[in-house]
Structures are given as C-alpha cells and as structure tokens.
Amino acid sequence: MAEIVTAYCASHAPMQAVDPESAPKHQADSFFAGLEAVRKQFERAQPQAVVMLSGEHFTNYFLDALPQLGVGLAEKYNTPSARWLRMEHTVLPGAPDLGEHIVAELIKKNYWPALSYDMDPDHGFLTVYDQLDPAWQTPMIPMVLNCTTPPLITLRQSYEFGITMGEVLRSYEGLERVAFVGGGGLCHYVGEPRIGDIDEDFERWFLAELAKPDCGELLDLPNDELMEAGNGTGEVRAWVALAGAMRGHEMKLLSYEPIYEWIIGMAVVTWTP
C-alpha cells in the first residue's frame, strides 16, 4: 500500500516564474524558502509519483464540456504552457497506472471524474511542480478542479473529497510512496475591476482555520461568502481537499506573503506525513 510521504499546498502565480524579481525581495525570499523546505523534505522522502490538484483555467476544458473534476491519464504531457512560463522543460512524465487507479477507486466511491489522455498541465501545476522537481523526473498525475464556474462544489464537499482521495491513494499497491500536492489561491481577483486587491483578513483567517481539526469554521463557509474574498480565491478548494486527505496530521505554515506585485496572496503549508 502506498503512503502519502509528502503533502503540501502552495499558491501559484505566473509571475513567480516569469518575473520573480517583481516582488519585494523579502517577500519572494520568504515564499521561495517555503518551497525550498518542501523540496528538501520531498528529496528525503523520495516519492515515486506526485498527484497534484489545481484549478481549471480554461486550459484543458471549456464551457462546452466542463467537469467538476478531471484526471490526467497520459504517459507523458507536452505542455505548451511551459514555453510562456519560460521553463527549461516542456515534457512531463505521467503515471497512468496510478491515474487509472484513482479514477477507478473514485468511481467506486461515487465520484465520477472526467478522463484526459492529452492534458496540458498549465501554470497552476508547473509553477509548483518545477520548484519541487526542477529536473521534471517525478511522474505526475494532474487533477483539475472547477473552481471558477458556478455551480461549484462547497468547501465541505472539497474536504470530503479530500478524505476520499487520501483513502484512494493509500489503497494503491503499485507504488510505496506518493506525494499529494495542492496548487492555487490564495486570494485573488481574475478579469474583473478589483484585480490586484488582496483580502489579507481572509487569508489569515483561512490559514488559521485550515490548521484546525476538520478545518474549523471553513467547512461551513457557503460559496457566495467565499466569493467575497475574490473570484479566483475558490482555488483554495484544493487546499481544503489536502486537509481532508491529511486529516489527523499536523499542518504547518511555512510562508505567507500577500504579494501585490503578483496580484495574489502567496503561501506554503505542509502536513506532517
């Protein structure tokens, strides 16, 4: 049976890859130090695959057929997104056996994800993955969540989904060690007049609640109230799902910086395996 040997969440902003120097140095240093701490833990734990949850940005799906959840099952992923992100690599190894296990077990547990054999892991995945494994050697299973187009799942449903994902990953017999990672958030506004605003009160409250047993008050937060923190902030569904998968494990905040130059609150949290 597989163990989740690395579990963390990190914000993803295109600017962290394209123009990292645009942020105040102390803030960028703090954020990247958080990612570096995770990377070192990752190197020690040596996961054989990384399962990553991120929000859909109309990169892989559009309104003609938009699932709440999509799972990548490819042997490899050619990612044009890597080019504009100016990344060294453009081909990412996949892990279809684990992906098929995830889909099959989710179906048994009444989740019905969409399948994709030709996914483009975009900045939501790559900015996080590239910091974790700069050589792009660790196979990835990308999983996209609808976080911006209502009707949307609630944070409570995200948490329950995460609990199921934890069970699914730990039931896999094909590998011994996997990493489970969430990318996205925190607070940001996309394509609307408030772009650039960051609700720091929300972010501090969110991170404090996330660390509590069963996420404190977070699971009672209705979607319309969550939307008050920004129309891109719903990506925190991935963070809540990770908290569900790691229920009973201690969460540690490694970095939190509201980086206005990157138009987003940047944080890194990890759960003790």
Added chain:
Amino acid sequence: MSIYQVQKALFDYLRAREHAPKGEQPDIATVVARGYELDDEERKAVESLDLGTLYAMGTHPVIINGLARNMGYRKADYRPLLAGSMPPERKVKPRWLKS
C-alpha cells in the same frame, strides 16, 4: 442571442492566436466569420473586443483576463476599462472581517 456564443467566439479567438505562429495570428473578424449565433450588440462587442461591454454582458472573467493579457493591458488598466461594471456592495458581511 446567447452569452455562451459570445464566450465561445472569444475563447476560439484566444486559442487560435495561441496556436498560430508569430505573425500569423488571426484577428477577431476572421474568427467571428467562422459563424457564431450573435445578435448585433454581441457581434459589435466581440468584433471590437470591447472588454467593458463584454464584461457587463456576463463574459466569464477568465476569458476577460485572457483577452486583457493578449491585448497588453496591465492590472492598473482593469478598473478604468471595466469602470461601468464595478461589483455591487457586499451582499453578505464575510465572517473574517473584524469590523
């Protein structure tokens, strides 16, 4: 006619430009000519890439974001561009606000 058709035309435009070689990126009129069910107001807003009107019509903000980036706008440009569509006052007071 349908905000979906507006969004589909804009999405197809962004995709076509993303996939075309440099210097061969299609303009919006070329993409619209493929055929979308748009009424006069929608066609005018789409063909002029009028972000303020498109946003007010209900175009998904992820598409607005893609268009704005494609047109070279920066974050300070959004507020004046979308000035006529400022969001309403909060309907609910979020629980994380201290006052």
